[in-house]
Amino acid sequence: xxxxxxxxxxxxxxxxxxxxxxxxxxxxxxxxxxxxxxxxxxxxxxxxxxxxxxxxxxxxxxxxxxxxxxxxxxxxxxxxxxxxxxxxxxxxxxxxxxxxxxxxxxxxxxxxxxxxxxxxxxxxxxxxxxxxxxxxxxxxxxxxxxxxxxxxxxxxxxxx
Numbered sequence: 001x002x003x004x005x006x007x008x009x010x011x012x013x014x015x016x017x018x019x020x021x022x023x024x025x026x027x028x029x030x031x032x033x034x035x036x037x038x039x040x041x042x043x044x045x046x047x048x049x050x051x052x053x054x055x056x057x058x059x060x061x062x063x064x065x066x067x068x069x070x071x072x073x074x075x076x077x078x079x080x081x082x083x084x085x086x087x088x089x090x091x092x093x094x095x096x097x098x099x100x101x102x103x104x105x106x107x108x109x110x111x112x113x114x115x116x117x118x119x120x121x122x123x124x125x126x127x128x129x130x131x132x133x134x135x136x137x138x139x140x141x142x143x144x145x146x147x148x149x150x151x152x153x154x155x156x157x158x159x160x
Contacts, residue, residue, distance in 0.1 A: 001053055002094060002097045003051060004051075007039050009051060012058045016051075017078075020083065047065035047077075050098060059081065060082065060091065061079070063079075064076050073109045073111065076098070076112040092130055099153070103155050108154070108158060109155060111135070111152055115148070124151075134149055136150040
């Protein structure tokens with residue numbers, strides 16, 4: 001069941017993010033602070049988190065926030081699925097739910113950035129399969145040999 005995240009989910013979401021093994025302990029602590037800060041706000045213009053749970057276990061999460069000083073542009077900052085539940089279509093289902101939520105909020109464009117290294121090809125492939133187009137590449141952004149790739153998806157006919 002996909003649903004909004006609540007403050008009560010914080011520890012379980014941090015454990016889920018840790019299980020994905022993409023975050024250092026410092027990044028997990030920053031993630032906890034982001035959760036606390038964003039969940040204290042309640043507005044269609046504020047960041048939001050969603051999760052997918054099964055049998056009272058959180059198995060996927062997504063975090064999205066509006067791009068400042070734009071009209072209807074949002075950034076998908078995080079999407080992840082617990083390794084034991086990957087390759088089951090959960091990420092795509094969560095992404096569709098997120099996109100529909102954004103459309104209901106009047107969003108025009110969804111952006112997502114990812115790493116341009118060979119080990120992240122599966123991530124870039126996921127976005128392409130789900131209707132995103134590569135919009136930009138910033139060479140050597142994260143480190144030497146680690147480009148930043150920005151994907152874009154139009155959420156409204158006007159943004160196509």
